[in-house]
Amino acid sequence: MIPATTGRRRLVVLLALPVAATLGAALATLPSASGQEKSPAPQTAPYLPSISDMMIATIQPRHRRLWQDWKDKDWAFAAYELGNLRGAFRRLGEAHPKENDVSLPDMIASVTGQPVDELTTAVRSKDDTKFTKAYADLTDGCNSCHQAFNHGVVVIKVPSGAPSFDQDFTHAAP
Numbered sequence: 001m002i003p004a005t006t007g008r009r010r011l012v013v014l015l016a017l018p019v020a021a022t023l024g025a026a027l028a029t030l031p032s033a034s035g036q037e038k039s040p041a042p043q044t045a046p047y048l049p050s051i052s053d054m055m056i057a058t059i060q061p062r063h064r065r066l067w068q069d070w071k072d073k074d075w076a077f078a079a080y081e082l083g084n085l086r087g088a089f090r091r092l093g094e095a096h097p098k099e100n101d102v103s104l105p106d107m108i109a110s111v112t113g114q115p116v117d118e119l120t121t122a123v124r125s126k127d128d129t130k131f132t133k134a135y136a137d138l139t140d141g142c143n144s145c146h147q148a149f150n151h152g153v154v155v156i157k158v159p160s161g162a163p164s165f166d167q168d169f170t171h172a173a174p
Protein backbone atom coordinates (compact mmCIF):
# COMPACT_ATOMS: atom_id res chain seq x y z
CA MET A 1 0.00 0.00 0.00
CA ILE A 2 1.29 3.46 -0.90
CA PRO A 3 1.48 5.81 2.10
CA ALA A 4 -0.90 8.76 1.86
CA THR A 5 1.88 11.35 2.01
CA THR A 6 3.64 9.93 -1.06
CA GLY A 7 0.38 10.08 -3.01
CA ARG A 8 -0.15 13.69 -2.10
CA ARG A 9 3.42 14.63 -3.04
CA ARG A 10 2.98 12.99 -6.45
CA LEU A 11 -0.22 15.01 -6.95
CA VAL A 12 1.62 18.23 -6.12
CA VAL A 13 4.35 17.37 -8.63
CA LEU A 14 1.80 16.59 -11.33
CA LEU A 15 0.02 19.88 -10.76
CA ALA A 16 3.24 21.83 -10.62
CA LEU A 17 4.42 20.70 -14.06
CA PRO A 18 1.79 22.47 -16.17
CA VAL A 19 2.07 25.54 -13.96
CA ALA A 20 5.83 25.70 -14.53
CA ALA A 21 5.36 25.25 -18.28
CA THR A 22 2.81 28.06 -18.44
CA LEU A 23 4.96 30.32 -16.31
CA GLY A 24 7.99 29.55 -18.45
CA ALA A 25 6.13 30.46 -21.63
CA ALA A 26 4.90 33.68 -20.04
CA LEU A 27 8.41 34.60 -18.90
CA ALA A 28 9.80 33.97 -22.35
CA THR A 29 7.57 36.67 -23.80
CA LEU A 30 8.37 39.16 -21.06
CA PRO A 31 10.97 41.86 -21.61
CA SER A 32 14.37 40.96 -20.17
CA ALA A 33 15.47 42.20 -16.77
CA SER A 34 16.95 45.37 -18.27
CA GLY A 35 13.51 46.29 -19.55
CA GLN A 36 14.53 45.95 -23.21
CA GLU A 37 13.49 43.31 -25.73
CA LYS A 38 16.39 41.05 -26.58
CA SER A 39 16.95 41.51 -30.31
CA PRO A 40 19.16 39.20 -32.39
CA ALA A 41 22.75 40.34 -32.90
CA PRO A 42 22.79 43.03 -35.64
CA GLN A 43 23.84 41.73 -39.05
CA THR A 44 26.52 43.94 -40.58
CA ALA A 45 26.14 44.15 -44.34
CA PRO A 46 29.48 43.68 -46.12
CA TYR A 47 30.71 47.01 -47.51
CA LEU A 48 30.98 47.08 -51.27
CA PRO A 49 32.66 50.31 -52.34
CA SER A 50 30.73 51.96 -55.18
CA ILE A 51 32.36 52.68 -58.54
CA SER A 52 32.92 56.30 -57.51
CA ASP A 53 34.38 55.19 -54.16
CA MET A 54 36.85 53.02 -56.03
CA MET A 55 37.60 55.77 -58.55
CA ILE A 56 38.52 58.21 -55.80
CA ALA A 57 40.30 55.69 -53.61
CA THR A 58 42.04 53.33 -56.02
CA ILE A 59 42.17 54.79 -59.54
CA GLN A 60 42.54 58.56 -59.40
CA PRO A 61 45.48 58.70 -56.96
CA ARG A 62 47.43 56.15 -58.99
CA HIS A 63 46.78 58.01 -62.24
CA ARG A 64 48.11 61.15 -60.53
CA ARG A 65 51.10 59.43 -58.95
CA LEU A 66 52.11 57.76 -62.16
CA TRP A 67 52.55 61.18 -63.73
CA GLN A 68 54.49 62.41 -60.72
CA ASP A 69 56.79 59.38 -60.90
CA TRP A 70 57.51 60.17 -64.53
CA LYS A 71 58.20 63.84 -63.70
CA ASP A 72 60.62 62.73 -61.00
CA LYS A 73 62.15 60.21 -63.42
CA ASP A 74 61.49 57.59 -60.79
CA TRP A 75 60.96 54.77 -63.27
CA ALA A 76 60.99 52.06 -60.62
CA PHE A 77 58.16 53.73 -58.79
CA ALA A 78 56.31 54.34 -62.07
CA ALA A 79 56.48 50.61 -62.84
CA TYR A 80 55.20 49.82 -59.36
CA GLU A 81 52.34 52.33 -59.61
CA LEU A 82 51.36 51.18 -63.07
CA GLY A 83 51.10 47.58 -61.83
CA ASN A 84 48.88 48.78 -59.01
CA LEU A 85 46.70 50.82 -61.38
CA ARG A 86 46.24 47.75 -63.56
CA GLY A 87 45.27 45.73 -60.47
CA ALA A 88 42.87 48.44 -59.29
CA PHE A 89 41.06 48.39 -62.65
CA ARG A 90 40.85 44.58 -62.50
CA ARG A 91 39.37 44.65 -58.99
CA LEU A 92 36.93 47.38 -60.04
CA GLY A 93 35.64 45.15 -62.82
CA GLU A 94 35.39 42.17 -60.47
CA ALA A 95 33.50 44.17 -57.85
CA HIS A 96 31.16 45.75 -60.41
CA PRO A 97 30.83 43.36 -63.35
CA LYS A 98 27.96 45.39 -64.83
CA GLU A 99 26.98 49.03 -64.88
CA ASN A 100 23.82 50.00 -66.73
CA ASP A 101 23.85 46.55 -68.38
CA VAL A 102 27.30 47.19 -69.82
CA SER A 103 30.20 44.90 -68.89
CA LEU A 104 32.64 47.02 -66.89
CA PRO A 105 35.62 44.66 -67.38
CA ASP A 106 35.07 44.85 -71.18
CA MET A 107 34.80 48.62 -71.06
CA ILE A 108 37.95 48.89 -68.93
CA ALA A 109 39.85 46.67 -71.37
CA SER A 110 38.68 48.62 -74.40
CA VAL A 111 39.55 52.11 -73.11
CA THR A 112 42.57 51.47 -70.88
CA GLY A 113 44.08 48.22 -72.20
CA GLN A 114 46.23 49.67 -74.98
CA PRO A 115 47.42 52.82 -73.16
CA VAL A 116 48.36 50.78 -70.08
CA ASP A 117 50.34 48.33 -72.25
CA GLU A 118 52.08 51.24 -73.99
CA LEU A 119 52.83 52.86 -70.65
CA THR A 120 54.39 49.60 -69.48
CA THR A 121 56.69 49.55 -72.52
CA ALA A 122 57.50 53.26 -72.08
CA VAL A 123 58.39 52.82 -68.42
CA ARG A 124 60.54 49.76 -69.15
CA SER A 125 62.45 51.60 -71.86
CA LYS A 126 62.43 54.90 -69.92
CA ASP A 127 61.03 56.58 -73.00
CA ASP A 128 59.69 60.10 -72.28
CA THR A 129 57.96 60.58 -75.63
CA LYS A 130 56.19 57.24 -75.49
CA PHE A 131 55.24 57.85 -71.89
CA THR A 132 53.63 61.27 -72.43
CA LYS A 133 51.72 59.99 -75.50
CA ALA A 134 50.44 56.87 -73.68
CA TYR A 135 49.63 58.87 -70.55
CA ALA A 136 47.49 61.28 -72.59
CA ASP A 137 45.78 58.28 -74.23
CA LEU A 138 45.04 56.74 -70.84
CA THR A 139 43.58 60.05 -69.67
CA ASP A 140 41.38 60.15 -72.80
CA GLY A 141 40.33 56.59 -71.89
CA CYS A 142 39.21 57.75 -68.43
CA ASN A 143 37.08 60.46 -70.02
CA SER A 144 35.58 58.32 -72.76
CA CYS A 145 34.30 55.89 -70.15
CA HIS A 146 32.85 58.72 -68.05
CA GLN A 147 31.07 60.07 -71.13
CA ALA A 148 29.83 56.60 -72.09
CA PHE A 149 28.24 56.21 -68.66
CA ASN A 150 26.74 59.71 -68.71
CA HIS A 151 29.19 61.04 -66.16
CA GLY A 152 30.79 63.55 -68.50
CA VAL A 153 31.02 66.01 -65.61
CA VAL A 154 33.96 63.96 -64.34
CA VAL A 155 36.82 65.31 -66.46
CA ILE A 156 40.31 63.95 -65.94
CA LYS A 157 43.35 65.78 -67.30
CA VAL A 158 47.07 65.32 -67.49
CA PRO A 159 48.20 66.83 -64.18
CA SER A 160 50.01 70.12 -64.04
CA GLY A 161 51.34 72.20 -61.20
CA ALA A 162 52.95 71.24 -57.95
CA PRO A 163 51.75 68.07 -56.31
CA SER A 164 49.78 68.49 -53.11
CA PHE A 165 50.17 65.08 -51.56
CA ASP A 166 50.56 63.85 -48.04
CA GLN A 167 53.35 61.45 -49.07
CA ASP A 168 57.01 62.31 -49.48
CA PHE A 169 58.06 61.27 -52.96
CA THR A 170 61.66 62.40 -52.52
CA HIS A 171 62.72 59.06 -51.04
CA ALA A 172 66.21 57.76 -51.63
CA ALA A 173 66.60 55.61 -54.74
CA PRO A 174 66.56 51.89 -53.89
Ligand code: HEC
Pocket (backbone or CB within 6 Å): 050, 051, 052, 053, 055, 056, 059, 060, 063, 099, 104, 107, 108, 111, 112, 138, 139, 141, 142, 143, 145, 146, 149, 151, 154, 156
Ligand atom coordinates in the same frame (compact mmCIF):
# COMPACT_ATOMS: atom_id res chain seq x y z
C1 HEC B 1 35.34 51.58 -67.47
C2 HEC B 1 34.85 52.87 -67.14
C3 HEC B 1 35.70 53.86 -66.44
C4 HEC B 1 37.03 54.13 -66.63
C5 HEC B 1 37.99 53.48 -67.60
C6 HEC B 1 37.36 55.18 -65.72
N1 HEC B 1 36.27 55.54 -64.99
FE1 HEC B 1 36.22 56.96 -63.55
N2 HEC B 1 34.24 56.66 -63.32
C7 HEC B 1 33.48 55.72 -64.00
C8 HEC B 1 32.11 55.83 -63.60
C9 HEC B 1 30.95 54.96 -64.11
C10 HEC B 1 32.06 56.88 -62.67
C11 HEC B 1 30.81 57.43 -61.96
C12 HEC B 1 30.44 56.52 -60.83
C13 HEC B 1 29.24 57.01 -60.08
O1 HEC B 1 29.24 58.16 -59.61
O2 HEC B 1 28.29 56.24 -59.97
C14 HEC B 1 33.41 57.39 -62.53
C15 HEC B 1 33.76 58.44 -61.70
C16 HEC B 1 35.05 58.91 -61.54
C17 HEC B 1 35.43 59.96 -60.63
C18 HEC B 1 34.48 60.77 -59.74
C19 HEC B 1 34.26 60.09 -58.44
C20 HEC B 1 33.54 61.00 -57.47
O3 HEC B 1 32.88 60.44 -56.58
O4 HEC B 1 33.65 62.22 -57.56
C21 HEC B 1 36.78 60.13 -60.74
C22 HEC B 1 37.64 61.12 -59.99
C23 HEC B 1 37.24 59.18 -61.72
N3 HEC B 1 36.17 58.45 -62.18
C24 HEC B 1 38.56 59.05 -62.11
C25 HEC B 1 38.97 58.22 -63.14
C26 HEC B 1 40.33 58.19 -63.67
C27 HEC B 1 41.47 59.04 -63.19
C28 HEC B 1 40.32 57.27 -64.67
C29 HEC B 1 41.44 56.85 -65.58
C30 HEC B 1 42.74 56.54 -65.03
C31 HEC B 1 38.99 56.71 -64.74
N4 HEC B 1 38.20 57.33 -63.82
C32 HEC B 1 38.63 55.73 -65.62
C33 HEC B 1 33.94 54.81 -64.91
C34 HEC B 1 35.23 54.76 -65.41
